[in-house]
Every structure is written in structure tokens, then in C-alpha cells.
Amino acid sequence: MASKLSKPETAPDWSGPRISHPDFAAKLAARRAALNHPELPRNTGKRRTASKKALLKAIEKSGGTW
Numbered sequence: 001m002a003s004k005l006s007k008p009e010t011a012p013d014w015s016g017p018r019i020s021h022p023d024f025a026a027k028l029a030a031r032r033a034a035l036n037h038p039e040l041p042r043n044t045g046k047r048r049t050a051s052k053k054a055l056l057k058a059i060e061k062s063g064g065t066w
Contacts, residue, residue: 032038048056056066 059066
């Protein structure tokens with residue numbers, strides 16, 4: 001699905017880089033494999049909004065995991 005915010009037709013003369021998502025994903029996977037798939041730290045969640053906390057609590061209550 002294409003981004004609803006990305007509208008390349010609005011800047012046809014853009015000379016900056018354009019990123020191909022499949023190419024980026026392949027390069028990212030290769031970099032992670034070269035590093036033996038490092039475990040990245042999770043967000044600590046210390047700055048979550050009340051609505052996000054409520055959402056995560058509801059997910060947990062319904063048996064889901066986050």
C-alpha cells in the first residue's frame with residue numbers, strides 16, 4: 001500500500017534521493033544478517049500517553065501481547 005502522505009507528483013523536479021522500499025528492506029535485512037541479527041532494545045515506554053497506556057492495557061486484558 002502506498003503512503004497516503006507521499007505524493008511524488010507534487011514535486012516532480014525533486015532532485016533528492018527517492019527510496020525504493022523493497023530495496024531498502026533487502027539492504028536492511030542484509031545489514032542485520034551481517035551483524036548476526038542483533039537484538040534491538042525495546043522502547044521503555046516511559047513517555048507513553050494515557051490513551052496509549054489504555055490501548056495496551058485493553059490489548060493485554062483481551063489476551064493479546066504487545
